[in-house]
Amino acid sequence: MRERREGEDDKVAFPELFFDLVFVFSLIQLSHTLAGHYSLMGALEALLMILAVWWVWIFTTWVTNWLDPDRMPVRAMLFALMFGALLLSTAINDAFGDKALLFAISYVAMQVGRSLFTVYAMHGHSPDNARDFLRITCWLILSGVFWIAGALIGGEAQLFIWIAALTIEYVSPAVGFRVPGLGRSEFDDWDVLGAHMAERCALFVLICLGETILVTGRTLAEMEVTPLVFVLAVSSFGSTVTMWWIYFRFGQERAAAQIESDESPGEVARTIFTYAHIPVVAGIILCAVADEFVLAHPHGAIDLKTASAIIGGPIVFLAGNVWIKSSVAPGLSVSHLAGIGLLVLAAPLAFVVEPHVLLIISFIILVIVAVWEYLTLKSVR
Known part of the structure; x- marks a missing residue:
């Protein structure tokens, strides 16, 4: 799978625009949830949902910064992520209730699945980037344990376990996705369009x-x-x-x-x-x-x-x-x-x-x- 190149390939492709459509629903769900549960605890839960939705979207954007969405395998990956995001969005209103596990499974599947796909797509022609995403996958698997555990445990502990999961994910770029045995990513070497x-x-x-x-x-x-x-x-x-x-x-x-x-x-x-x-x-x-x-x-x-x-x-x-x-x-x-x-x-x-x-x-x-x-x-x- 070829990577994007400077110039004509750095424009947003139609598959990316199509991918964004599901996030219209996500944002509607987020604003309705916040408006309907507007309290200190409700605001904290809504903030966690916003951070999670943003993290799914921005990580996908980083992937399509390198992989060409006009290639059929990348399109298929985006369509699979769209379905995952649709399931994620339907669970937002009750993510701290009966739909906690649906939210957690959808989120973890999207994050880990996309990163593993990127490792596979890059390993032949861009080993350095493939290694970067292997590091990212390790961090996402670690946080995924907390997402699933929080959904299974439920109750008051769920919020704090999910905060721990998000903390792991948000700290990971700041430390270069360092993994024992794999080292850390050097952002100076990242080619960004x-x-x-x-x-x-x-x-x-x-x-x-x-x-x-x-x-x-x-x-x-x-x-x-x-x-x-x-x-x-x-x-x-x-x-x-x-x-x-x-x-x-x-x-x-x-x-x-x-x-x-x-x-x-x-x-x-x-x-x-x-x-x-x-x-x-x-x-x-x-x-x-x-x-x-x-x-x-x-x-x-x-x-x-x-x-x-x-x-x-x-x-x-x-x-x-x-x-x-x-x-x-x-x-x-x-x-x-x-x-x-x-x-x-x-x-x-x-x-x-x-x-x-x-x-x-x-x-x-x-x-x-x-x-x-x-x-x-x-x-x-």
Whole structure:
């Protein structure tokens, strides 16, 4: 099986786009689960689900960074992963209940199966990459023991065992997937197609933003049209558009260019795409939950869950963008940090304003961030 090459092969292929479709359902399940079980424990469980779904997706993206999805065996692998992701997604709502084992088995089968396939696909023409994925497989098998054990044990212990499983997986890239007898991976030697990785992650962010539009549209369709509902529709949709602008206008292309020109592209790609996109994705999902809360109950006193979603979603989103942009350009994004500060200052308003007012305020702050960054970077060009 041939690998991707620079140039024409670094574009996202149709099988990859088809693979992404199942994650639309995953994100819908995640936002519904978080909205329906919005508490400290529910948020922790939802965060674990988000991290697991992201890890499945980003690991597959790394694989298709090297393997050509237009080759039939790679396509078959992607289709098998799609079915696994479909099963995984159906289990999200009850992953800490009756469907724990379905979630765990689907997840482990996808992670370990994909890595073993990659070892097989690369062993003949790229032994170094095959050895890297053999190391990765060892780590995934280790974490898989915890996933299955947590599902079988259940109860209060399940969450902590699954946290241990995710910790193993998230720590593994940071230590180079070191395995006794196999050594560790050197990310300086990883050949990364920066344009491909950047486009893949950008498409996932688009899926997340699209999910917020679905939530807004579905909720509005069940409501009577009034001036307030129209204003809320503008605020919700406007927030989605503004988040698109903040992420795509100055961040995504710079990330691709930085990886293409960096002497250690694997190291930069690991930071930007494997880790730094997590708060971006989580923040967008939280914003979708906030829209659902406010559109359903725009009046009255603001409870803690609504306030935390309205303020917390944009904060987490902006923090992720700070991480990405500071990784590809010197210094931190002042506009983003100012936006986080304004959102923190706006938090006490939850005690004196109604939910729809706080949502409008958060939207205005996002617009301020977008305009500030645009004018600043335009002036230095």
